[in-house]
Amino acid sequence: MRAIALIVIHCSATRADSDFSARDVDTAHRFRGFSSGGYHYYIRKSGEVEPMRPEDTPGAHARGYNAVSLGVCYEGGLDVNGRPADTRTPHQRRALRTLVGELLQRYPDAQVLGHRDLSPDSNYNGIVDPWERIKECPCFEVKAEVWE
Structure with a gap:
């Protein structure tokens, strides 16, 4: 079993x-x-959770962190004009909350972050500011969510 530090x-x-x-x-x-x-x-707009890789297999989703993380992706993230936006459906929100809650039960020491939160902290203030983000993924503030 891999040691999982991040979701x-x-x-x-x-x-x-x-x-x-x-x-x-x-x-x-x-x-x-x-x-x-x-x-x-992977979480579809319908809320269906589709397993992709086994948890004991490193992912290919966050360079430099794959060995110690699990990757969870939801369908969407761009509005109809192609701009970053929180497009999660109510079904996706519920499914994401449930899935992350289950993962935290199995990996209680894991920290839940958005991909954008792994961008470099260029000014070393301990926060990845919006201007430091390499990308907007996942297009919502993961740290503000309540994970059960």
Whole structure:
């Protein structure tokens, strides 16, 4: 069993008005040279949670952190105009809260972060400020959520 220090939340960076399945993620990641989809779990707009990689297999979702993390991605993250936005449906919000709660039961010492929170802290103030973010993924403030 791997030691899990982080649960990293991602978005698929796809528009709210389009569908993008776990199979689509897998295809896109294989095209980029990954052995399979890089996340451990994928949450559809319907709230369906699709397992992708086994938890004991390192992901390919957060460079430098894959060995000690689990990757959870939700479908969406861009509004209909292609701009970063919190596009989670009520079903996705519930499914994400439930899934993260279950993961925290198994890995109680893990910290829950958004992918953008792993950007470098350029001014060394202990906070990844919005201007320091390499990307907006997952397009909402993960640290402000209540994980059960």
